[in-house]
Amino acid sequence: MFLQAKGVTHYFGGLCAVSDFNLNLKPNELIGIIGPNGAGKTTIFNLITGVYKATKGSITIDGIELVGKTPNQITGLGIARTFQNIRLFKDLTVLDNVRIANYSQSKYNPIEALFHTGRYDGEERRIANHAMDLLAVFKLQDYADEASKNLPYGLQRRLEIARALATHPKILLLDEPAAGMNPNEIGQLMEFIGWIRKEFGLTVILIEHQMRLVMGICERIKVLDFGATLAEGLPVEIQNNPKVMEAYLGEGGDL
């Protein structure tokens, strides 16, 4: 099994944010996590990436335990993410944003950095070129020297994905990538996610509110409500699940 979560439970003080969350992710899968506000979706991302330490349970990737590891170690194992509210390094340039994500990929030590000797030069060139190539893939190359806060909203979202990919992940966690987008842009985003998944050979977990996006591209969907897993299955199954409809729309609703 690729990424596996077993009985993951997390408390904030006395409040149970996530209870008994299980996940078996296969390579190249694209799964969606949906649920009403406060259902614990983002908490699950924070637990997987090590921002929070799970109170109970275990999360493993290729058999390596993730609970207790620091976020940068977990990123090093091939898990990258974006954020619900964009968290770029605002005052830094677009190029630097991507280069920073290359931290663990740059192979030189502090001594070489302090005296700009040894592998420093070659590695810096490689990283700059790699970052520019990546920006070109996302059509951001013309903004490379611009401070990232000056980009329009849509491009900031794209840059965040580019930055996450610069860490060379196997698994990409997207936290509400369609937030603040109009239907037209959501259509483009759907194509875009499908494309990067193929291009970079990624496994994707997606948190989203936009039903159109989730139902359109996810192969499997998990529904959370108040931290508990409400339902799991194919998009069609989820759409017709009475429990899900009740959680979202109240009794007698229709999705």
Place this chain on the structure above:
Amino acid sequence: MSKESSDNGNWKNWLSRQWAKIVTNRKLLPVLLVIGLLLSFAIPQFGLLNQYIVLILIYVGINIILSTSLNLVNGYMGEFSVGHAGFMAVGAYISAILTTKIIPDSLAPWLFPLVVFAGGTGAALIGLMVAIPSFKTRGDYLAIVTLAFLMIVKSLIENIEVIGGPRGIPGITRLTTLPWTFIWVVIAVWVIRNFVYSKFGRGVLSIREDEIASDLMSVNSRQVKMLTFVISSFFAGVAGALFAHILQFISPRVFDIIKSTDILIMVYLGGIGSIAGSILGALIFTILLEVLRPLGMWRMVLMPLVLVVLMIYRPRGIMGLREFRWFVPGYDLIATNLWRKKKEAKDVSTS
């Protein structure tokens, strides 16, 4: 009247063009460094400037090392450390003990660079110890941790009789010369510049911007913070060693919170996150302090007032977050253009 103003405009244009030429000409920097080094030897040798001015130049140099190294923590990393005088004290005491008690007088001038290095290394080790609580704290809390550290250093020195206790160490030989100051300033600025323009330096910047995001983008924030503290305190120790050997007398009172505030003023005056700013800040602060000497105690009112005005109108300092092109490594300036040219060449050859 109108002709006159346009003449004036032309003249200004010409001046700014010349300035741009100077700033973008990178070959000038090594030339200036060599001239500077030669001058630093020539000035005391031939008595080109009077003793007082040479002394001020040495203080400017020491202050440049201090402000550049503190800027690493306070400007680039966005933390708030007030413990810089403490690291300085460690460097000053280690070097002063070495030259007054251990190394014979005849050898001291020859071993002086090693003595300064030892002072820096001692301070760096202490910096490592301060870095560890800083993993858990940020902002105001780190300020308190470093303040506590400063108090510990001061009271430790005061209570160890072997190193003079509250009376300090008198009779230190004056070993800090203009050339040595110049060389150490160049080393400090160069090494800190190199650090800032490396993956570790970018890690430092990302910690300032958003520590959690930076950790999630694979930056090892512990490693980066530790390195930053070690380098910053190393150069504070170096500056302390140079300072001890020009002042010729050190006591715990020299390295109190006022000394730390002086360095803070230089950093915030010159501009956070900028090496050029740190140099400018140290230069302005030191010279202003001397120029205003006739005002007596009023200069201690004036300097903070300057800082208050600055914080209101330019909260990031004179150079805040901007860098003089000479300090940016050549490759960093042209990386994107180089890539574009390569790409164009490739596109042409494929089509």
